[in-house]
Amino acid sequence: MANRVTVSMAQHRKPPSKVNCFACQHRIESDWSVLTDDEVSLLDRSKTCRKYLPGEYIFHEGDPCRGIYCVASGLVGIRKTDADGNSVLLPRLASAGDTLGYRPFLAGECHRGSSEIMEPSVICFIRGSAVKELLGHNPILGLQFLARAAKDLGQAEEHYFQSVTFSVRARLAHLLLVLKDRYGEVADDGTLSIELPLSRKDVAALIGARPESTSRAIRQLKEDGVAYFSGQTVHISAVENLVGELGADDHI
Amino acid sequence: MANRVTVSMAQHRKPPSKVNCFACQHRIESDWSVLTDDEVSLLDRSKTCRKYLPGEYIFHEGDPCRGIYCVASGLVGIRKTDADGNSVLLPRLASAGDTLGYRPFLAGECHRGSSEIMEPSVICFIRGSAVKELLGHNPILGLQFLARAAKDLGQAEEHYFQSVTFSVRARLAHLLLVLKDRYGEVADDGTLSIELPLSRKDVAALIGARPESTSRAIRQLKEDGVAYFSGQTVHISAVENLVGELGADDHI
DNA sequence: CGGGGGTTTGAGTCCGTTCAAAATACGTGG
DNA sequence: CCACGTATTTTGAACGGACTCAAACCCCCG
Numbered sequence: 001m002a003n004r005v006t007v008s009m010a011q012h013r014k015p016p017s018k019v020n021c022f023a024c025q026h027r028i029e030s031d032w033s034v035l036t037d038d039e040v041s042l043l044d045r046s047k048t049c050r051k052y053l054p055g056e057y058i059f060h061e062g063d064p065c066r067g068i069y070c071v072a073s074g075l076v077g078i079r080k081t082d083a084d085g086n087s088v089l090l091p092r093l094a095s096a097g098d099t100l101g102y103r104p105f106l107a108g109e110c111h112r113g114s115s116e117i118m119e120p121s122v123i124c125f126i127r128g129s130a131v132k133e134l135l136g137h138n139p140i141l142g143l144q145f146l147a148r149a150a151k152d153l154g155q156a157e158e159h160y161f162q163s164v165t166f167s168v169r170a171r172l173a174h175l176l177l178v179l180k181d182r183y184g185e186v187a188d189d190g191t192l193s194i195e196l197p198l199s200r201k202d203v204a205a206l207i208g209a210r211p212e213s214t215s216r217a218i219r220q221l222k223e224d225g226v227a228y229f230s231g232q233t234v235h236i237s238a239v240e241n242l243v244g245e246l247g248a249d250d251h252i
Numbered sequence: 253m254a255n256r257v258t259v260s261m262a263q264h265r266k267p268p269s270k271v272n273c274f275a276c277q278h279r280i281e282s283d284w285s286v287l288t289d290d291e292v293s294l295l296d297r298s299k300t301c302r303k304y305l306p307g308e309y310i311f312h313e314g315d316p317c318r319g320i321y322c323v324a325s326g327l328v329g330i331r332k333t334d335a336d337g338n339s340v341l342l343p344r345l346a347s348a349g350d351t352l353g354y355r356p357f358l359a360g361e362c363h364r365g366s367s368e369i370m371e372p373s374v375i376c377f378i379r380g381s382a383v384k385e386l387l388g389h390n391p392i393l394g395l396q397f398l399a400r401a402a403k404d405l406g407q408a409e410e411h412y413f414q415s416v417t418f419s420v421r422a423r424l425a426h427l428l429l430v431l432k433d434r435y436g437e438v439a440d441d442g443t444l445s446i447e448l449p450l451s452r453k454d455v456a457a458l459i460g461a462r463p464e465s466t467s468r469a470i471r472q473l474k475e476d477g478v479a480y481f482s483g484q485t486v487h488i489s490a491v492e493n494l495v496g497e498l499g500a501d502d503h504i
Numbered sequence: 505c506g507g508g509g510g511t512t513t514g515a516g517t518c519c520g521t522t523c524a525a526a527a528t529a530c531g532t533g534g
Numbered sequence: 535c536c537a538c539g540t541a542t543t544t545t546g547a548a549c550g551g552a553c554t555c556a557a558a559c560c561c562c563c564g
Contacts, residue, residue: 082413086417090409146394150356150357153359160411199510200511209552212512247335452543483529
């Protein structure tokens with residue numbers, strides 16, 4: 001039902017740039033769910049919200065980290081660029097309810113990547129002092145963050161492992177499997193279709209490959225009947241095939 | 253003073269497999285430094301210690317995570333293996349004072365890699381219930397772990413980035429730069445030499461490459477006068493050269 | 505009906521892998 | 535101390551995947 005309300009609101013007007021933490025439905029299933037009313041109130045008072053459009057940046061590599069960001073709606077990625085201009089998107093997209101920049105904040109470091117808006121988004125910034133106060137006040141919040149960090153660390157190590165052992169094609173298949181949970185829809189005939197929130201270039205950056213290589217991998221998957229790309233949407237007849245791309249390649 | 257006692261003990265006999273947390277000199281510069289005496293006492297009572305020899309495993313991929321491990325001495329690596337038998341060492345070696353397996357424990361997951369002993373080691377196992385109790389009792393410990401996890405996450409993402417953008421040669425150079433802090437020694441003439449605690453195969457697994465490729469990269473570095481390998485020791489005349497391998501390749 | 509960016513395709517090259525063989529190091533027993 | 539067998543490391547040649555550069559294509563928008 002809450003879903004329905006949101007949808008109808010979206011039809012009337014864009015999400016307001018000033019978000020109310022109490023009303024924020026994402027909060028209750030985020031790390032912030034453990035806060036008391038008083039603490040939520042502090043959180044609410046300590047934040048500033050802003051709308052962003054695709055291509056904009058929230059912060060840049062090397063910027064000092066003065067607090068953390070909370071995605072109220074939209075989608076944002078972390079981009080890292082090396083000296084030669086090679087650019088990579090870290091395989092950790094943040095959407096509504098996700099916290100952004102908590103890693104450098106907690107490690108006491110500068111931002112190590114630039115956060116780039118991929119879809120129109122509303123982002124809340126929470127002052128570092130408030131985060132510190134909340135962490136000191138409510139130990140459970142720290143444990144929430146800890147579990148989150150531990151999960152993200154596992155993901156990151158998994159991605160490292162895959163980048164070293166998987167081909168571009170397998171990494172693409174894996175990306176589709178991840179995106180299907182968030183952007184996939186099952187049609188009446190049971191086939192799965194995913195509406196990618198990303199351009200080809202960004203898909204490439206996400207799997208750590210050039211756009212050309214990604215394009216070829218896309219064609220291969222099409223030729224082998226695994227996934228059919230047309231524009232931003234992907235059609236998949238059997239998810240098992242995608243999974244098969246990861247494990248044992250094709251051994252009898 | 254506690255320092256002096258430990259050192260003189262080490263001169264007489266091998267480190268005892270039963271380690272005393274109070275006397276452990278690594279504790280004071282680890283996450284556990286924030287514990288009170290009572291808490292250290294609990295820690296001490298809740299642990300079991302064991303000696304391990306190279307090639308042994310502390311735990312295996314898929315094992316349930318029943319607690320965390322503390323490296324009293326030695327060196328251990330985390331190995332991940334895929335369906336085809338490809339094996340990779342995560343670029344996160346644990347030596348004396350480091351905590352092992354805290355990630356799956358805090359994320360509530362099974363072990364995602366096997367921890368393999370690289371040097372003769374003494375490892376303490378701390379019961380999960382005790383860790384939970386300590387975390388609930390002393391919020392600062394949670395924040396310590398949080399900062400640790402945040403740092404490790406940064407490292408992991410950096411390694412992902414490098415695996416995608418760097419060549420084998422550059423990754424090897426980077427590994428040397430990391431190992432020099434722990435295993436490097438500066439000779440009288442100012443040159444640096446590193447005694448690698450790893451076989452070639454393990455060096456290869458650490459940078460995510462085949463031994464053959466690693467061997468060729470080693471030869472290249474030798475031919476270009478950057479680093480001279482002979483057996484397990486590496487001689488480096490100018491560290492700047494190593495650093496140069498990372499950034500802008502050779503642009504004038 | 506043109507631009508113009510993003511995407512795809514093609515050809516050539518480079519890097520890293522694979523497979524196989526030689527060389528070196530290492531431990532053990534004579 | 536040397537000889538021998540094994541395991542590790544290095545080398546070589548051939549292959550393959552991914553990258554580079556360049557051109558063609560497509561789609562969206564003016």
